[in-house]
Amino acid sequence: MKASSAKFAIGQVVRHRVFDFRGLIFDVDPEFDNTEEWWLSIPEEVRPRKDQPFYHLFAENAETEYIAYVSEQNLLLDDSSEPLRNPMIPELFVRDPSGGYRAKPILSH
Template identity: 70%
Template sequence: MDEIPRAKFRIGQVVRHRVYPFRGVVFDVDPVFSNTEEWWQAIPEDIRPRKDQPFYHLYAENAESEYVAYVSEQNLVADTSGEPLRHPQVEEAFFEDDNGDLRARERVMN
């Protein structure tokens, strides 16, 4: 049985893309690739990530817009800038604790 990779980043952690100019906060983690084959094949082969690593769902933003991104662990680094995020869903999903870290809000399920 293959071992499931351990995620390097946690929910609520602010990260940035290693290559492209965007950053965001992790709101979910897949232990291995869990998107469509079509999505994966659309990535140019020379930069296509391996599937056997954690993939992160981010509330992401760049200079022009806010969006949701799905990014491999190999393409992320921790963002230590301390700059606030402007993505509108960040405030809905997280609160800032006394240390300045983002923590997931309790969600009511029906």
């Protein structure tokens, strides 16, 4: 399998193309990197290809916040500029005045 270049970047807000949720990208896999069990749990008629970027999201819908793993083909850029409420976001990101998110600097000893 040949991995493609990622269309989205860490810190971007995206929404799912089919399901009603949005999220902040905090990591990117160049191609599928989850368990085969997870892969097979997706109904075959909607199962995405493995040879594309997959994104780790601090996700949320109307009811809850969670972490999602989503294929690039199922994501769209969210340009609503509405803030996200996922409580994990402030640990790694800051919101800039423009309404976007940027990663916090990493501290090390």
